[in-house]
Amino acid sequence: MSLNVIDLIKGQLGPALVTQAASQLGESESGISKAIGGLLPAVVGGLANNSSSPGVLDAISSASSSGILGDLLGNSSSNSTISGLLSSIFGDKLSGLVNSISTFAGISNNSSSSLLNLVTGATLGSVGKYAADNNLDKSGISNLLSDQKGIVSSLLPAGLSLASLNIGDWAKGYKFDNDTPKPTPSAEPKIEVTRSTTPVGTDPDRNTPEGGGSIWKWLLPLLLLIAAGYFLWKQCEKKETTTTMVATDSTAMPTDTAATVSSPDTAAGATTAKVDENIDLNGTALKGYKGGMEDQMIAFLKSDSYKNAKDDSALKDKWYDFDHVNFKLGSSTELEAGSQGQLENLAAILKAFPDAKIKIGGYTDKTGNEANNVKLSTARAAYIKDWLAKQNLGGQVLGAEGYGSKFAKVDAKASDAERAVDRKMSVRFAK
Incomplete structure (x- = not known):
């Protein structure tokens, strides 16, 4: 199975970066996520x-040593390599791509342009790092990119098509548009009338009382039937379009296969934009989401539900998903920017309730090798446990386990965005 380059890149475009980009650009997190979801397959498809372009291969080959992944939000917008590469790929269609993504995601053109540079930088950096780590020469990089032609075809988010991106037929060599075009009817039904070759005066419909009304006897009902059918077809098309738009939500960008996974009892659902608020911890304010992990854990502890639980069986089915803790692609020891804050919040909660004990869980989706999924998710859970031990809280952490895809609910053949609900790190109370 070919490597999915997009999965590599998403490790650099996790929730922490989305939050930072939203703050820096003055946009909503849902808008940023939606824009990145549309830009990523477009950029990978363009590459x-x-x-075989020398410019593309040179840019990727040098990306690993350029440090481009170190500061995506700072360097991407002013990087001449990125701007030159985008011009060579999209040409005069570049502004059309920016405008289309702006409209699709509900963000400004400036923000759309900045995100295009950011996504391109993340793509160059991720592919360049993979090439360096696996000793790929330019021929190997070319083959890797060429393999993506069969992968990106279904990754444009619902509601966004190749036509709407206004980038012409540059991807004509392979199927990229995931929308099936519908036939466009003419403004009025076209009726072809074949002239009769029967001499005038020999047509019984024209010359006998029984045939009165001539051609209009059958043409008028036919016209009415066609008009009624056309009206019903337009109404169905309108209803289908409305349904599609309602069902299309913002495309949240997931991280790599085991970076975030839903806990066993977490139902799959659409991700909505969240805003950090002050969560009260016995007079101390923690930054977190209203209704998020910290808020739920504190409310549970304050209700004495934990204290009244007789044993672990009463607690084992309630998991709290981390909102911000994400690991870098393929790593169990490097956290993405912004993850530290939520670990510190968890430590503060445990210190405020010293009798509370927890377990850490790691989960993956159903893709990839299961043994590797279990190994990586276990190592990540152990990392969080070890981090808490360094805060003198080791005695309150009773275990750390990786479950791989054991509790995954979404089919492996589903889209990456749909599988994201199965990829989270979680915590639960224990006895």
């Missing part, structure tokens, strides 16, 4: 379509 795949230019997989």
Whole structure:
């Protein structure tokens, strides 16, 4: 199975970066996520379509040593390599791509342009790092990009098509548009009337009382039937379009296969934009989401539900998903920027309630090798446990386990965005 380059890149575009980008650009997190979800397959598709271009191969080969991944939000917008590469890939369609993503995601053109540079930088950096780690020369990089032609075809989010991106037919070499075009009817039904070759005066409909009304006897009902059918077809098309728009929500960007996974009891659902608020911890304010992990854990502890639980069986089914803790792609020891804060919040909660004990869980989706999924999710859970031990809280952490895809609910053939609900790190109370 070919490597999915997009999965590599998403490790750099996790929730922490989305939050930072939203703050820096003055946009909503849902808008940023939606824009990145549309830009990523477009950029990868553009590179795949230019997989033999010297400019593309040079940019990727040098990306690993350029430090481009170190400061995506700072360097991408002013990086001449990125701007030159985008011009070579999209040409005069570049502004159309920016405008289309702006409209699709509900963000400004400036923000759309900045995110295009950011996504391109993340793509160059991720592919360049993979190439360096696996000793790929330019020929190997070209083959890797070319392999993506069969992968990106279904990754454009619902509601966004190749036509709407206004980038022409640059991806003509492979199927990229995931929308099936519908036939466009003419403004009025077109009726072809075949002239009769029967001499005038020999047509019984024209010359006998029984045939009165001539051609209009059958043409008028036919016209009415066609008009009624056309009206019903337009109403169905309108209803289908409305349904599609309602069902399309913002495309949240997941991280790599085991970076975030839903806990066993977490139902899959659409991600909505969240805003940090002050969560009260016995007079101390923690930054977190209203209704998020910290808020739920504190409310549970204050209700004495934990204290009244007789044993672990009463607690084992209630998991709290981390909102911000994400690991870098393929790593169990490096956290993404912004993850530290929520670990510190968890430590503060445990210190405020010293009798509370917890367990850490790591989960993956159903893709990939299961043994590797279990190994990586276990190592990540152990990392969090070890981090808490360094805060003198080791005695309150009773265990750390990785479950791989054991509790995953979404089919492996589903889209990456749908599988994201199965990828989280979680915590639960224990006895």
